Amino acid sequence: MKIGVPRGMYFYKYYPFTKAFLTELGAEVVPSPQTNKEILDMGSRYCIDDACLPVKVYHGHAHYLKDKVDHMLLPRLTSVVPKEYICPKFGGLPEMVKYSIAELPHIIDVEIDLYKSKSNLIKSLYEAGKMFTNNPYRIKRAADKAVREHNLYQTSLLKGNLPEKYMGEADIPISHNGPLIGIATHPYLLYDGFINMKLLEKLSNKGIKFLLPEMLEKKVIEEKCGMLEKRMFWSSGKDFIGSALYMMDNNKIDGILILTSFGCGIDSLSIDYIERLRKKTYKKPFMVITLDEHTGDANFNTRLEAFLDLIDRRKRL
Ligand code: SF4
Structure with a gap:
């Protein structure tokens, strides 16, 4: 099962987490490539005019992936820190993409909302994990692995490395x-x-x-x-x-x-x-x-x- 992950918005914050979680559950994770002229043009074409640039770029990445994967991960990131919201654009992103680009594959738009409680993340991971297995222990194992990966990634960034180094991509x-x-x-x-x-x-x-x-x-x-x-x-x-x-x-x-x-x-x-x-x-x-x-x-x-x-x-x- 191929799952597309658009390389935009919080990709560089959470990709190692996402990849570890989905791979552990048996999915093939397909990120879109680095932004290029074609991706930017598609984003500008399909996204509403008054959106900010990163939202437009995200649309371009979703458009790039749409015919190449079975499902696309467009999480609704409402809040990733208790008592804080990220920005209103993040919460509405799945709808913006769904109503702007035709013939998308099935969208996984699980919501992450830690505003009220941290346990929402666990609930959301179980909800996403149920697409692959009904075994809660398998989902928990994938979630634990994802958290470990995320922590290692954060440590790498704190040490002064760029994301590409951790992700094994061409580094500067x-x-x-x-x-x-x-x-x-x-x-x-x-x-x-x-x-x-x-x-x-x-x-x-x-x-x-x-x-x-x-x-x-x-x-x-x-x-x-x-x-x-x-x-x-x-x-x-x-x-x-x-x-x-x-x-x-x-x-x-x-x-x-x-x-x-x-x-x-x-x-x-x-x-x-x-x-x-x-x-x-x-x-x-x-x-x-x-x-x-x-x-x-x-x-x-x-x-x-x-x-x-x-x-x-x-x-x-
Ligand atoms: S903070 Fe919100 S509005 Fe500003 S660039 Fe990021 S997504 Fe766009």
């Missing part, structure tokens, strides 16, 4: 010398080399080190978000703001790059808050780059060069 050699920049963003922008114009590769080729949100312990993000006047209940915004605040405070970081996507409401509020705080308190080089559906990288490169020049000049001074 990371620079260990040169200036250090912090990149505050979301995993679906950071690890999608097509929509971010190969940002990590470009930095590495220039001998620049980077610190990414996934390299920070969860408690660091929590501590930084504790400074906010109101509790942030959107997990995606919390990771974004928490990592940006940490990067501003850390003296080893020479500059901060904020990577956001066109059409993101949560980021527009978060960036406004970060910018106001930066102007008042911090003086580090700082740049916001907004990604959209354009695939030419001339404008992106010019802005990146300007940011790196600024860091270089400050370091020399």
Whole structure:
């Protein structure tokens, strides 16, 4: 049984978990490839116009997989942290895809909603596992394996590795010398080399080190978000703001790059808050780059060069 997993949204957060769980239950897991022009074009064509870029890209990946698999996993990720929601787009994603793309295979749209209780995850895994077996012990074994894989993956990211290294895909050699920049963003922008114009590769080729949100312990993000006047209940915004605040405070970081996507409401509020705080308190080089559906990288490169020049000049001074 082939199960397709679109390479978008929280793919780079949960793919090792998903793969371990489904493989243990006997499925053949088929991820879509890295985003390319055709996938992006299909996403823009089938998704509603005013969606954010990552949602459009996700549609493109679902479209790519639709004739190649028996089932497609489009989980409804309502909440992955107790008392927090991710972002409203995640909750509605299965419906958006189902009503936008015709002739999809059977969709596995099990809901993960930890808002009220952590035990919801167990319930959802049993619900998904029942597609393969009625033996609850087999499902439990697959779930345990998935959790182990997830923990190993998180440890690998915390150590500074990129997802590709853990997943056994073509990895980017990371620079260990040169200036250090912090990149505050979301995993679906950071690890999608097509929509971010190969940002990590470009930095590495220039001998620049980077610190990414996934390299920070969860408690660091929590501590930084504790400074906010109101509790942030959107997990995606919390990771974004928490990592940006940490990067501003850390003296080893020479500059901060904020990577956001066109059409993101949560980021527009978060960036406004970060910018106001930066102007008042911090003086580090700082740049916001907004990604959209354009695939030419001339404008992106010019802005990146300007940011790196600024860091270089400050370091020399
Ligand atoms: S946080 Fe922003 S970019 Fe991410 S899914 Fe929500 S709206 Fe889109």
